[in-house]
Amino acid sequence: MLEIKNLEAGVDGKTILNGIDLSINAGEVHAIMGPNGSGKSTLAQVLAGREGYDITAGSVNYNGQDLLELGPEERVHEGFFLAFQYPVEIPGVNTTYFLRAAVNAVREHHGKEELDAVGFLKLMREKIELLELDESLLKRSVNEGFSGGEKKRAEILQMALLDPKFAVLDETDSGLDIDALKIVANGVNQLRRKDNAQLVITHYQRLLDYIVPDHVHVLVDGRIVKSGTKELALELEERGYDWITAVQAA
Amino acid sequence: MSSESEVIDQYVEQEYKWGFYTDVEADTLPPGLDENVIRHISAKKEEPEWLLEWRLKAFRHWQTMKEPCWPQAKYEPIDYQAISYYSAPGAKDKDRPKSLDEVDPKLLETYDKLGVPLHERERLAGVAVDAVFDSVSVGTTHQEELAKHGVIFCSFSEAVRDHPELIQKYLGSVVPYTDNFFATLNSAVFSDGSFVYIPKGVRCPLELSTYFRINAAETGQFERTLIVADEGSHVSYLEGCTAPMRDENQLHAAVVELVALGDAEIKYSTVQNWYPGDEDGNGGIYNFVTKRGVCRGARSKISWTQVETGSAITWKYPSVILRGEESVGEFYSVALANLAQQADTGTKMIHLGKNTRSTIISKGISAGKGQNSYRGLVQMGKNATGARNFTQCDSLLIGSRCGAHTFPYIEVKNPTAKVEHEATTSKIGEDQIFYCNARGIETQDAVNMIVNGFCKEVFSELPMEFAMEAQALMDVSLEGSVG
Ligand SMILES: Nc1ncnc2c1ncn2[C@@H]1O[C@H](COP(=O)(O)OP(=O)(O)O)[C@@H](O)[C@H]1O
Ligand SMILES: [Mg+2]
DSSP, X not given: OEEEEEEEEEETXXXXXXXXXXXXXXTOEEEEEOOTTSSHHHHHHHHHTXXXXXXXXXXXXXXXXXGGGSOHHHHHHTTEEEEOSSOOOEXXXXXXXXXXXXXXXXXXHTTOOOOOHHHHHHXXXXXXXXXXXXXXXXXXXXXXXXXXXXXXXXXXXXXXXXXXXXXXXXXXXXXXXXXXXHHHHHHHHHTOOTTOEEEEEESSSGGGGTSOOSEEEEEETTEEEEEEOHHHHHHHHHHHHHHHHHXXXX | OOOHHHHHTTTTOOOOTTOOOOOOOEEXXXXXXXXXXXXXXXXXXXXXXXXXXXXXXXXXXXXXXXXXOOSSOOOOOOOTTSSBOOEEESOTTSOOOSSGGGSOHHHHHHHHHTTOOOSXXXXXXXXXXXXXXXTEEEXXXXXXXXXXXXXXXXXXXXXXXXXXXXXXXXTTSSSOTTSOHHHHHHHHHOOOOEEEEEOTTOBOSXXXXXXXXXXXXXXXXXOEEEEEEOTTOEEEEEEEEEOOOOSSEEEXXXXXXXXXXXTOEEXXXXXXXXXXXXXXXXXXXXXXXXXXXXXXXXXXXXXXXXXXXXXXXXXXXXXXEEOSTTOEEEEEEEEEEOTTOEEEEEEEEEEOSTTOEEEEEEEEEEOTTOEEEEEEEEEEOTTOTTOEEEEEEEEEEOSSSOEEEEEEEEEXXXXXXXXXXXXXXXXXXXXXXXXXXXXXXXXXXXXXXXXXXXXXXXXXXXXXXXXXXXXXXXXXXTTTOOO
């Protein structure tokens, strides 16, 4: 489904991603772990098509398409989704209106008719129940005044509405208490199918108790330095990132 | 990282859809301004002597005045002798059409193209339209139906002919001919416009609307609108305007006077879409307009709503003089300055009576190289016991080459009066656009969504028929604004 080869990217001449290789198949969940500043969010943003990063080498093949050639909204139309580490506030734009615009933009791309307000509300009610979100939140402006946890849950609500083929979750667990974490993980797990895949970025092992990955990769200084199964995450938790860096240096 | 500006600064090209020209025979005065021109205009309109005298007094006064230089706008000096002060469609020797059936089909077509059909079959339901083409009104719809309710809605020229007592009583009563440079010029040379009178206790059964179209080159448009709402009456009025695309600037100096007697209510909405010029500042309309209303009677109300998307330069400050006790003034404004547009707009709320109230909501949007200024005066007179004003003034910036400025003036002479002022400035960030993109929403749609969200408090004040139109107009005016 997604094949990243030797991806190098940076900002203003500073290299952040140092040659990433990663291959993800349909039906799989991969986790990327790594210390702060190792380039996890940069990888997520580059995959999502954020402007401003210079891609100096490598390729990303997504279901036979050159992902890097697509505009950010085109990637979404093709089933790509990113749950932001820091969701953006958009004052004045009603959340329900925004979500409907997003859903209809994707539907339009697939030649489906627009959902009207009533049809959309029905769809949305199903999904907010799944995430135990308060409906009143959706009457407010996009992310404005949402608590940290509400923002993260709203990201997953958007994921549920857009039903992506490939989703990247960037530290969706940070800022969540344990109950909220379970709700979010449950939401994500319910979206898991044989024909889609997820890349879960996290700093802590904790999330992986609830979203169980098939593969775990450790990112340090913009490079995947170790890959393994979910046991790797436990080992990391126990021994810390220093252990990896020490192994590296040796 | 490529800065926000790079993404957003391409926010400039825009297509002006109303920029066509209608090729009709016209009776146009050669450029130039002197007393003979004024006599000529007055004679064309077969005006009574007192009106000619009024025009001449204004003209003589104007010659002693200097063009104002305080607004936040830069432009080449205007050569008032290079402008033609009168242009009417139709040959010189032909009479003005007596009804819409006699109007030149080319003119009717023009209004069709502008989306304001005048023919009986296609007229907008619930809206009566007075169509002003260059210096004259070409026709007014729904007049018979309005007459049944005693409502007068006609061109200014007709009003001078058919209702001289009302004109003589109210003309210049709110904006005297000595008021300011452009209003004084208008008083001397005004050509046509609309007149509305709503009798006592009548709720006008239709929306009234005037559509102004500048067509001829090198002419100025100087229309004059007068609305009188008698005691306990109610009227909602809307004006719209467009002009062809031309490289030279054209002057539009209008005057609008509103009079609300006791318990009367006037709601005046404007969707201003004059040609804005190009991104280098070539061409476009200079929109120098004086709009003022007076709440003469107790509990009367005047509400201005304006959506200003066009014009190269806009100076306008629709104001309310709150004379009657407990009278209410409102000003809701969206002003867009895109391309090289300069907008200097705001309001004056003059509180004279007890317990008068006013609300000002101003939303300024700057994009491209646009410069947007809010200028507002709130004055609490010494007798304005218990008067209140609330002002909210928000600016939205799109890109990094535009500017927003705020000039609030507050004068309080009564210690019990309360004035509240809030202001915010925000910017459409590259992160907001990217967030929308990352949800499948294209950049232009994202900008429109954010801008419309910013404006919705004001759009919701427009009559329903026009709220959608205003939103669509805003979308078009922002088109191509993001790369
Ligand atoms: N837009 C940017 N401009 C400058 N430096 C950046 C930018 N984005 C990321 N970086 C730098 O790249 C490194 C990796 O950041 P990031 O990808 O956010 O790491 P992580 O998500 O793993 O904590 C950090 O040193 C960060 O400061
Ligand atoms: Mg991060």
